[in-house]
Amino acid sequence: MDFNWTLFFEPTPYGDGIYLNWLWNGAVVTLSLAITSWVIAFVLGSIIGIMRTFKNKWLNTFAVAYIELFRNIPLLAQMFIWYMLMPEMLSGALKTWFIQDLDPNVHSFILAAIALGLFTSARIAEQVRTGIQTLPVGQKYAATALGLSKLQMYRYILLPNAYRKIVPTLTSEMTNIIKNSSVASTIGLIDLIGQIDRINESTNSIVEILCGVTLTFMLINYSVITIMRLVEKKTRLPNMMSGG
Amino acid sequence: MITLKNISKWYGRFQVLKDCTTQVEKGEVVVVCGPSGSGKSTLIKTVNGLEPVQKGKIFIGDTEITSNSTNLARLRSRVGMVFQHFELFPHLTILKNLTLAQIKVLGRSDDEAKEKALSLLERVGLSAHANKLPGQLSGGQQQRVAIARALCMDPVVMLFDEPTSALDPEMVNEVLDVMVELAYEGMTMMVVTHEMGFARKVANRVIFMDKGEIIEDTSKEQFFSDPQTDRAKDFLAKIIH
Ligand SMILES: Nc1ncnc2c1ncn2[C@@H]1O[C@H](COP(=O)(O)OP(=O)(O)OP(=O)(O)O)[C@@H](O)[C@H]1O
Ligand SMILES: [Mg+2]
Secondary structure, three states: OOOOOOHHHOEOOOOOOEHHHHHHHHHHHHHHHHHHHHHHHHHHHHHHHHHHOOOOHHHHHHHHHHHHHHHHOOHHHHHHHHHHHHHHHOOHHHHHHHHHHOOHHHHHHHHHHHHHHHHHHHHHHHHHHHHHHOOOHHHHHHHHHOOOOHHHHHHHHHHHHHHHHHHHHHHHHHHHHHHHHHHHHHHOOOOHHHHHHHHHHHHOOHHHHHHHHHHHHHHHHHHHHHHHHHHHHHHOOOOOOOOO | OEEEEEEEEEEOOEEEEEEEEEEEOOOOEEEEEOOOOOOHHHHHHHHOOOOOOOEEEEEEOOEEOOOOOOOHHHHHOOEEEEOOOOOOOOOOOHHHHHHHHHHHOOOOOHHHHHHHHHHHHHHOOOHHHOOOOHHHOOHHHHHHHHHHHHHOOOOOEEEEEOOOOOOOHHHHHHHHHHHHHHHHOOOEEEEEOOOHHHHHHHOOEEEEEEOOEEEEEEEHHHHHHOOOOHHHHHHHHHHOO
16 A cells, blocks of 8 residues: 655645645644534533532532433534524524525534533533632631622632642643544534544545644644643742642 | 531431530630541531531521521631541642632632732731742641631631641641641631640630430539549540640
8 A cells, every 4th residue: 555645745636735724724623613612612512511519409400410411412412402502593684694605614614613512611610610619618707707708818818729739631631622522523513523534535635634633733732732731831839639 | 706506417327416405605716626427527517518407507707507498608608627547639729729718709809819818928927939839838837828718708706627737746736836826816716626725825715525425515624623524534534644
């Protein structure tokens, strides 16, 4: 078998540059999807995770149900469910626009971001909850004794410490979200994975393409890990683990 | 200043506090002691409502802590509390630890809060450390900061829960010295401690607890020279060799 390792530098049949451009476009879509889903996951996950630490029964039960729902259904199934149901839930002009006028790739992107964001938010919620609940109880006592309100206690004391604690698990959640984003190709998004088929159609060199895509994924995740190491270093406190 | 009237508290079916009644007058220093698990920490935490009680009434001055209509946050801010494990906020500098509640609870301006904080740090001898993080200080220094943090709120009462028992022996005195000085200045204090030297020096009264009950509540002189109950005698014999 002959391999054509220079494939990515060959021009595409559509006159839009070389295949490396396609790979790049795929990477941009993958990264945009990961970032958008991350923002959704982080915001919702934080809210649900905080709710999980409240004494209020209703809020707590709601948070538990939310987490169980989004964590226990396979991502692929969730992606399809959003893909099928979400457009039906819209109505009138918005529906027509979403289904007919919107660029199909943007259409898929929005649905994938919602699915991936909610799926990941359940996991982040659990981490935020753990981060808060494993802080020494004395911190709550101290904040309360000083007269801080619940809101102020979370805002100024509990959350800054909880987030610091969970930077490492958040990092692995970030790399997960990048890997999981590949499922979006099943609902038609032309991300890195989507580009595999596209390039293969006109080149028939699947091994080389897979190598290129794998390498790109590794590059993205390696960059994320490097950046997060820096974040961890910057936010680490002296004697952080010694309760004081 | 502090009045506890027939306080009872349960954790599930376990009764931690049994009908506790006592009071602390303005300017008085009351030491609370007793064996481990006797409910000392729980008792002192009920004073500012950190631990709710199922029965009884608690007053600070004329304000009833146990009443629903009391603005607890506001009241708590004037009751200073110092914990066994310091509980400084690890992500904030010493200065920010001292200014946060002044600004957020008392509504002081940044400058006002900072000035107050620096003067109290000076007082506990830690001005040089204002911009460090708690983790960079020794235990004794952290506890002095914690005392200063409480004093920043201009408290009318100070509560201490075993403030020296998590410290290395050589750091105990630097913290006790600050507390003694406070007592001499007339601060109303309720102190859970086994430091009988401190009790002898500044306490007006000693409360002895066992199994959730206040079983002695007497003057310091009487407590040390002529304890009434066998349990207190045993306790004293064990603690003073
Ligand atoms: N949250 C809780 N739930 C159930 N039981 C508790 C709780 N907190 C304390 N207790 C129990 O209540 C009793 C009194 O506890 P407390 O901490 O007030 O004792 P203490 O006199 O301060 O003891 P120590 O000298 O060890 O600090 C103990 O038996 C303890 O196990
Ligand atoms: Mg205790």
